[in-house]
Amino acid sequence: MTGPASANSNSSQPEECCLVCQDISTGYHYGVPSCNGCKTFFRRTIMKNQTFQCQFQKKCPVDKSVRCACRHCRFEKCLQVGMDRNAIQQNRDPIGYTKRTRRYPPVKKIEASEECSPSMVSETDRNEDTALSFLSLTEAKCCALRLSEYLPSRTLLEAVISPCLLMDEVFMAEKAVLSPRHTISNTRFATQTDYHYWHERDWFVMIEWAKTLPVFQSLPFPDKLALLRHSAITYPSLVHVFNSPDHGPDTIVFPDGAYFDRTPEPTRPLGFNKKKYQMLDQLLKPMRTMEIDMTEFAAFKAIFFLNPDADDVDANAKKMLSDGRSAITNALYRYMVKKKGPEDAGDRFGRLLLLGTVLATMAVEMKEAVLVADFFDQIQFSTFAKQLLFGIKTESDI
Known part of the structure; x- marks a missing residue:
C-alpha cells in the first residue's frame, strides 16, 4: 500500500x-x-x-572535499569498501555522461568559455568566490599583525572569547604596524628562544584568524577549542614555510633574521629535528616549486583548519565543518581554472590539497614529540602554550 503516509515514512529515512x-x-x-x-x-x-601513482605514502585522505586530489588512493578506497570490478559490463557501462542526482555537487569544472560569462555563475558560486576573496584579504591582515610588536598576555579562554582584532579597523591601524625588530638586517642561526617566540606569535594570530571564519564562529565553544588544538602543532610550520624569504631551498628564515636549515641540532629533541627536515623536503620545496600565491595559501590553510575529523569535535559540528570546507575547495578550484586554465588547474589543485597529507602526518608525529618533551622537561612551555597544546580544566565552565 502506498500513499501520503508511506511517502512521509520513506522521506524521513536517513x-x-x-x-x-x-x-x-x-x-x-x-x-x-x-x-x-x-x-x-x-x-x-x-x-x-x-x-595511478601516489605522490606521498599511499595514505591520502578521501572525502567529498578532496576526493579528486589523489586518484591512486581514491581507487584503492573503492576496492577497500567492496566495489566489484567484475560487476562492470562493457555493453551496459559505457564511458560517458551519467545523470547527476546528488545533493552536494562535486568541485565543478569550468570550461574556458564560461570564465567570462557572469550569467552562468550561480549565486552559490558567487558567494563562495566572495568568501575566498575575503580569506585572501584576511591573510594580508594576518601578515601585518604577525609582524607588529603587539602580543597580548592572556589565557586561551580570554583569547577565544574576546572580539576579533583583525576585524577591528581602529586597532589594526594603530597596532598592526611593522616592528623594527621584525625586519631582516642580518641572519643568525635560530635558538630555542626564537622558536618559542615565533610559535607564540603564530598561535596568537591563528586564533584571531580563526575568529574571522563564519563556520568557526558558529561552533560551540568546546568545538572551537578542539579545532585550535588540532591545528596548533602544524599551523606555525605552514606559516613559517609560506612567509619565509627565499634564502635557498633548504633554509627557513623568520622575519627577524633567525633561520634554521639542515644543520643538526643535538640539543633539541629528536622529534623536532625530524619535523624540521619534513618542513624543508615536503612543504618548502613543493610550495616553492608551485609558486603558491596568497589566495591559494589562504584557501589551503582554511581547508586544513576546518577539519571535520579533528579530535573531540562534536557530530553536529562535523557537518558544518565539512560543508564549510567544501565551499572553499569549490572556490579554490574555480580560482585555479581562471589563473592557470582548465588543463593545468586539476593537477595544481590536487598537488596543493595533497600537502594536507604531509601536515596530517607531521601532526601525529609532532604530537608525540611534544608529549615526550613535556614529560621529560626538555622544553619549557609557556602557560598559554600548555593550555593550547594539552588542554585546560576550566573549558566546561565557560
Whole structure:
C-alpha cells in the first residue's frame, strides 16, 4: 500500500552515504552505496585499465572535499569498501555522461568559455568566490599583525572569547604596524628562544584568524577549542614555510633574521629535528616549486583548519565543518581554472590539497614529540602554550 503516509515514512529515512567519500549516495553501484562521482571514477578507471601513482605514502585522505586530489588512493578506497570490478559490463557501462542526482555537487569544472560569462555563475558560486576573496584579504591582515610588536598576555579562554582584532579597523591601524625588530638586517642561526617566540606569535594570530571564519564562529565553544588544538602543532610550520624569504631551498628564515636549515641540532629533541627536515623536503620545496600565491595559501590553510575529523569535535559540528570546507575547495578550484586554465588547474589543485597529507602526518608525529618533551622537561612551555597544546580544566565552565 502506498500513499501520503508511506511517502512521509520513506522521506524521513536517513540517507545512505557513499562508502568511498562519504557524500550522499545515489544508490548501489558495483555492490556498494556510492555517489555518481565515485561510481563514474571507478568505472572509467576499470574500463580504461588505468594505473595511478601516489605522490606521498599511499595514505591520502578521501572525502567529498578532496576526493579528486589523489586518484591512486581514491581507487584503492573503492576496492577497500567492496566495489566489484567484475560487476562492470562493457555493453551496459559505457564511458560517458551519467545523470547527476546528488545533493552536494562535486568541485565543478569550468570550461574556458564560461570564465567570462557572469550569467552562468550561480549565486552559490558567487558567494563562495566572495568568501575566498575575503580569506585572501584576511591573510594580508594576518601578515601585518604577525609582524607588529603587539602580543597580548592572556589565557586561551580570554583569547577565544574576546572580539576579533583583525576585524577591528581602529586597532589594526594603530597596532598592526611593522616592528623594527621584525625586519631582516642580518641572519643568525635560530635558538630555542626564537622558536618559542615565533610559535607564540603564530598561535596568537591563528586564533584571531580563526575568529574571522563564519563556520568557526558558529561552533560551540568546546568545538572551537578542539579545532585550535588540532591545528596548533602544524599551523606555525605552514606559516613559517609560506612567509619565509627565499634564502635557498633548504633554509627557513623568520622575519627577524633567525633561520634554521639542515644543520643538526643535538640539543633539541629528536622529534623536532625530524619535523624540521619534513618542513624543508615536503612543504618548502613543493610550495616553492608551485609558486603558491596568497589566495591559494589562504584557501589551503582554511581547508586544513576546518577539519571535520579533528579530535573531540562534536557530530553536529562535523557537518558544518565539512560543508564549510567544501565551499572553499569549490572556490579554490574555480580560482585555479581562471589563473592557470582548465588543463593545468586539476593537477595544481590536487598537488596543493595533497600537502594536507604531509601536515596530517607531521601532526601525529609532532604530537608525540611534544608529549615526550613535556614529560621529560626538555622544553619549557609557556602557560598559554600548555593550555593550547594539552588542554585546560576550566573549558566546561565557560
